[in-house]
Amino acid sequence: MAKNATKSAKATGKQKAPKKTGKVSAGKPAKKVEAEVEEKAPKARNEMSKGQNPVILHKRKLTKKEIEEFREVLVERRRVMTGDVEEMEKEAFSDETKSVSTNHLADSSSEQWEQEFTLARIENETEELKEINRALEKIENGSYGVCEATGDFISIERLRAMPYTRITIEARNKFEREGGGEEYGVYPERGV
DSSP states (O other): OHHHHHHHHHHHTOOOOOOOOOBOTTSOBHHHHHHHHHHHSOOOEEEEOOSSSOOEEEESOOOHHHHHHHHHHHHHHHHHHHHHHHHHHHHHTSHHHHSOOOSOHHHHHHHHHHHHHHHHHHHHHHHHHHHHHHHHHHHHHTOTTBOTTTOOBOOHHHHHHOTTOOSOHHHHHHHHHHOOOGGGTOOOOOOO
């Protein structure tokens, strides 16, 4: 039977390719594993933004120079925000704000509102600081610029606008429409 297969291959002029035995530890052929890795890797692409003045969104792997620029921006933003938060904490918890005005009810309400407003700003800026630190960690581990929700590249234009973003604008829009995304910092809009 093997001789017949060899004779028919010679007659048609086609040679059978030898079987590849290169296996990976999981028992998959090497080419199949490579294909799976390529499938999971984000694809570079350009597309147009939506809106009145659309621009080209460049979705590709960042160069080392671009990553270094984003690192510098993030480190500077963290430095500024850390100082801002410390200053606001001093203001919110100063002796001045601890003593409630006894002159007039409107004065004490105004002072209380200012303190609550400052505390809300501290909370927001502290959250932004967490996102900045997360982005710096992603730079260190080589995953910066890749959407945590979809695995696609985040457009360079989005990163320039918000260098600590974790997801693409498409993923954000989808979460806003359909719900979910809290783990990426997307929360449903609150009704007033």
